[in-house]
Amino acid sequence: MFTNDKLSTDKLAAWNIGVAMVALALGGSMGLFQKLEHAGTNLYNQLNFIGINSYYQGLTLHAVLNALVWTTFFIVGFFTFAIPRSLGRPLKYPQIQIAAFGLMMAGLIMAAIPILMGLANVLYTFYPPMKASPFFYIGLVLVVVGSWVAGYGYYFTYGAWRKENAGQRTPFIALAAIITMVMWQIATLGVAIELLWLVIPWSFGLVAGTDPQLARTFFWFFGHPLVYFWLLPAYISWYAMLPKQAGGKLFSEPLARLVFWLFLVLSIPVGLHHQYVDPGISAGWKVMHAILTYSLFLPSMLTAFTVVASLENAGRARGGTGLLGWVRKLPWGDPSYASQNLAMILFAFGGISGLTNASYNLNLAVHNTIWVPGHFHLTLGSAVTLTFIGISYWLVPKLSGKQLFSRTLGLWQAWTWFIGMLLMSNGLHILGLNFGVPRRSALGFAPYAQEAWNPLLIEALIGGIILTISGLLFYVNIVGTLVSKKKLTAPIEMPVAEALNPEPAPAFLDTWRPWLALTIALIIIAYGPILFDLISNLNMTAPPITIR
Amino acid sequence: MQNKDKKYKAPQGTVAIMVIFIILIIALWGSAYLTLLSRGVTVVQ
Numbered sequence: 336m337f338t339n340d341k342l343s344t345d346k347l348a349a350w351n352i353g354v355a356m357v358a359l360a361l362g363g364s365m366g367l368f369q370k371l372e373h374a375g376t377n378l379y380n381q382l383n384f385i386g387i388n389s390y391y392q393g394l395t396l397h398a399v400l401n402a403l404v405w406t407t408f409f410i411v412g413f414f415t416f417a418i419p420r421s422l423g424r425p426l427k428y429p430q431i432q433i434a435a436f437g438l439m440m441a442g443l444i445m446a447a448i449p450i451l452m453g454l455a456n457v458l459y460t461f462y463p464p465m466k467a468s469p470f471f472y473i474g475l476v477l478v479v480v481g482s483w484v485a486g487y488g489y490y491f492t493y494g495a496w497r498k499e500n501a502g503q504r505t506p507f508i509a510l511a512a513i514i515t516m517v518m519w520q521i522a523t524l525g526v527a528i529e530l531l532w533l534v535i536p537w538s539f540g541l542v543a544g545t546d547p548q549l550a551r552t553f554f555w556f557f558g559h560p561l562v563y564f565w566l567l568p569a570y571i572s573w574y575a576m577l578p579k580q581a582g583g584k585l586f587s588e589p590l591a592r593l594v595f596w597l598f599l600v601l602s603i604p605v606g607l608h609h610q611y612v613d614p615g616i617s618a619g620w621k622v623m624h625a626i627l628t629y630s631l632f633l634p635s636m637l638t639a640f641t642v643v644a645s646l647e648n649a650g651r652a653r654g655g656t657g658l659l660g661w662v663r664k665l666p667w668g669d670p671s672y673a674s675q676n677l678a679m680i681l682f683a684f685g686g687i688s689g690l691t692n693a694s695y696n697l698n699l700a701v702h703n704t705i706w707v708p709g710h711f712h713l714t715l716g717s718a719v720t721l722t723f724i725g726i727s728y729w730l731v732p733k734l735s736g737k738q739l740f741s742r743t744l745g746l747w748q749a750w751t752w753f754i755g756m757l758l759m760s761n762g763l764h765i766l767g768l769n770f771g772v773p774r775r776s777a778l779g780f781a782p783y784a785q786e787a788w789n790p791l792l793i794e795a796l797i798g799g800i801i802l803t804i805s806g807l808l809f810y811v812n813i814v815g816t817l818v819s820k821k822k823l824t825a826p827i828e829m830p831v832a833e834a835l836n837p838e839p840a841p842a843f844l845d846t847w848r849p850w851l852a853l854t855i856a857l858i859i860i861a862y863g864p865i866l867f868d869l870i871s872n873l874n875m876t877a878p879p880i881t882i883r
Numbered sequence: 884m885q886n887k888d889k890k891y892k893a894p895q896g897t898v899a900i901m902v903i904f905i906i907l908i909i910a911l912w913g914s915a916y917l918t919l920l921s922r923g924v925t926v927v928q
Contacts, residue, residue, distance in 0.1 A: 441889065640901055644894040659896050683904060687911045697912075700919040768918055 336467060347432045349734045351412030354440065354543045355405050356813065359428025359720070361805050362400025365393045369800030370759070373778045379823030386451040390777040391882055396450055398459035402561075402715060407478060407722050409427045410568045411435065411485045413748060414512045416730065417571070418489050420829045422496040422506035432487035435481045442477025445470050456882040458775060460533070460558070460622065462549045466879035469538040472530050479523050486516035504839045507588055508575050508831065515567040516597045518560055522603050525556030537879070544876040548615040549869045554570045557608030563602040563713055569722035572675060573642045576726075576831035581665055581674050584721075588834035589639045592844040597634040601627060604861030609699045621695060625862060628693040635686060642679065648743070648835060670745025672855070674725030677753040678718050681760075685713025688764060701826065705774045706767025709760045717756050721749070724809055731816055732826040741816030744808055751805035759798025762791040773790055 364385075371378055372390050377708040379389055387393050419426050426432060432526045448470065449455040455467035461475075493505070493513055505513075529550050580583055585591060594781065607624035610616060647661055650775050655661025668673045688710040691697050701707065739745065766772040770788055777794070778784055 636901075639904065640897060643900055644897040647894045647896045650896075657896075658899055661896055684911075685905070687908050690908065690912055691915045693911075694916075697916055698921055700915060700922070770913055 337367075339447050340419070340429075343429050344419050344426055345734050348412045348416035348435065348730075350436055351408045351415060351439075352672075352730070352734070354443070355408035355412060355723075356810075358404035358408065360806070360810055362397050362405060364803070365400075366395035367799050367803045368393050370796045374789075374796045375779045377777075377779055380654070382482060386453065387845050389456065390455055390779075391456040392453050392686075394775065395456050399446065399450065401720075402459050402565075403777075405723075406565045406719065407482055408439065410515075410564070411439070411482060411724075412570055413726065413727055413730070414489060414516070415485070416734075417829060418492060418509050418512050421506040421512070421831070422492065423506075424496050424499070425491065426488060427489055427495045428493040431491065432485060435485035435488060436479030438484055438521070438607070439478050440481075442474045442481060442791065444474070445477060446474025451475075453732065453883065456817070458626050460554060462554070463534060463537070463545045463547045464877040464880050466538055470534055472535050472538060475772065476530050477528065478534075483520055483523070486520055487512055489516055504845050507585075507591060508571055510592065510845065511520055511567065511571045511575070511595045514599050515564060515571075517851075518567075518599045518602055518854075519564045519836040521858070522557045522560035522564070525553045525606075526558075529553035531555075533875075537875075540624065542875060544878055546869075546874045547877050548613060549873065551610060551613060552606070552616070552866065552869055553757065555609045556603065557606075558609060559606045560602040562711075562714065567598060569675075569678070569719050570594070570638060570642075572726055573638070573679065574645070575832050576830040577642070577672065577675050578645040579830035580648055580669065581646055581649035581653075583645055583647075583652050583831040583832070584835040586641050586644035586648055587597040589840040589844055590637055592840050594634040594641070595804060596850045597637075597801075598872055599850055600663055600857060601631050601634070603854070604706065604857045605631065606862075606867070608693050608695075611695060612702055615869065616865060618863075623861060625693060625695045631688075634692070639683070645835075646676070667744070668742070669728075670739075670742055670749055671725045671728035673746055674752070675722050677749055678721035678725065681713050681721070681756055682718035683751065685701070685710060685718060686759070688713065688875040701767050703769030703774055705763045705772045707774050709763030709767060711784075712756060712763070713761050713812070717752075717760075721752050721756075724752070725749070727809075727813065729827055729830070731813055732734060733829075735817055736823055737816050737819045738821040738823055739818055742810050744812045744815075748805050748808035748812065750809065751801050753797045755801030759795045759799070759802060761797030762793075762798060768790045818860075 336483040352567060368378055368382070369390070377390070379387055379393055382388075382393070387396065415426070415432055415750075446455070449468035452468075453469035455461075457465045457467045457471070461467060461472070474488075489512065493509065496509075497505075533545050533550045533553070538540050573586060578586075605624050605628040607616060607621050608628045608775070609624075611621055646665060650661025650664045655664035664765065665676065667676075688706065692707065692710060728739060728745050766788060767774070770785065770791075772778065772788060778788075
């Protein structure tokens with residue numbers, strides 16, 4: 336690429352990642368207030384000066400900023416940086432990426448104002464009949480549409496590369512990123528239909544009632560693949576960047592490609608496993624989605640195997656011997672590496688609790704309990720967030736042209752995140768499983784709260800405090816890097832791991848039509864009849880409920 | 884052939900880690916399942 340192209344791409348990436356980091360700082364800071372409230376110390380009145388008055392308002396801010404804004408902006412920034420480099424050509428239309436950023440920012444501001452005014456205390460799932468200001472929903476639509484527009488920019492760039500390189504295999508990073516965007520664009524159709532048809536007209540008062548069951552079904556059409564929209568960019572780093580950072584090679588590029596195609600096919604037709612206790616959907620469809628959810632175990636285990644094998648390759652290349660002696664040889668002194676490897680370890684436990692959630696019968700033991708946030712803090716809060724933090728440790732110096740402020744601080748940050756998350760998620764999991772403690776509840780006020788919960792609530796609070804310290808260390812490092820006068824002494828390039836076997840992957844792993852056809856067919860089979868049934872029996876009667 | 888075998892040596896450490904992971908899955912999932920069972924059953928008359 337020409338230098339000017341790289342500069343403009345990098346600026347676009349930097350703006351997206353900058354907004355993501357501000358969102359994580361604000362959203363993450365709300366987490367401590369939740370843990371304090373659960374342990375009996377309500378400090379939300381200390382936040383009146385920024386418009387926060389209640390647990391539910393703080394929780395909405397925490398979830399929307401962390402789960403939707405931090406992730407979406409970071410992923411768009413990361414892809415904007417990585418796709419052109421992977422393809423070895425500039426963005427075809429950089430102005431599309433600028434338009435995408437503008438739309439996402441407009442949406443973010445439009446959604447943030449009602450949250451801060453206490454007019455959108457509906458959490459990030461915004462289940463009707465809880466009702467927010469219509470501008471909250473319109474803002475979310477704009478963020479999603481902005482991310483679609485970003486995707487179109489990548490598709491044009493990919494199309495241009497394809498014309499210039501007929502017959503060649505798409506470079507893995509670009510292919511995996513574009514598969515992720517395609518999966519996202521199909522999945523977000525669900526939430527777009529929910530918002531535009533069932534929620535926004537109702538929130539404006541144009542119709543008196545809405546249909547919560549249909550709205551939830553459309554939400555979870557999007558809600559579970561949303562998890563893979565977060566995870567797959569982290570997987571891209573684990574598969575294709577981390578082995579290079581560790582001094583090794585990607586163990587099997589064909590397996591890596593297969594995994595991304597499988598996630599495209601299998602991520603979406605699984606949403607009913609979030610609705611096992613919903614009364615309006617028959618058990619047969621739930622069982623079908625349970626089986627499809629379990630089929631995601633295959634690409635997940637392939638990922639675990641391939642990534643660990645790539646790291647074993649690196650550890651042995653660094654002189655490691657014996658069955659597990661290579662683990663110690665990995666570059667644990669590099670904060671970017673340590674963050675991502677620790678993220679993987681936490682994710683292993685998140686995967687296990689995810690299998691519990693996905694089990695049709697076992698889900699009943701943990702459904703809607705605080706186990707669930709315990710689970711997704713190991714996935715979104717660890718596998719994704721700690722990996723994105725690890726990526727930032729090389730990407731922010733790359734984008735700013737400055738040396739990382741402190742590697743030691745970065746290592747402290749990674750390990751404190753690991754320890755804090757272990758404590759917090761352990762407390763939450765046990766509270767949910769053993770005591771049935773509800774999620775999304777101001778437990779400090781709950782008349783049903785029990786003395787026996789206290790040790791675990793305190794464990795979770797200690798974890799939350801350590802996580803807050805870890806977050807502060809991260810921002811000291813990032814801001815320190817940005818204001819530092821220490822320029823890079825050598826250029827940083829995007830790490831790209833070579834494949835252990837340099838032969839090109841089979842052609843069917845670089846062919847879109849069969850995989851897209853399979854994706855659409857499976858969605859129609861898994862969702863067609865149930866959506867037909869729910870729409871045929873549309874029941875727009877639920878009046879709004881406002882949460883203060 | 885000998886060179887090829889050396890280049891693609893089986894990742895034995897990875898296999899060991901995967902075995903440990905699968906045992907962990909069985910143990911933790913099983914423990915949650917036993918918790919479910921310990922709560923008894925609801926008999927619908």
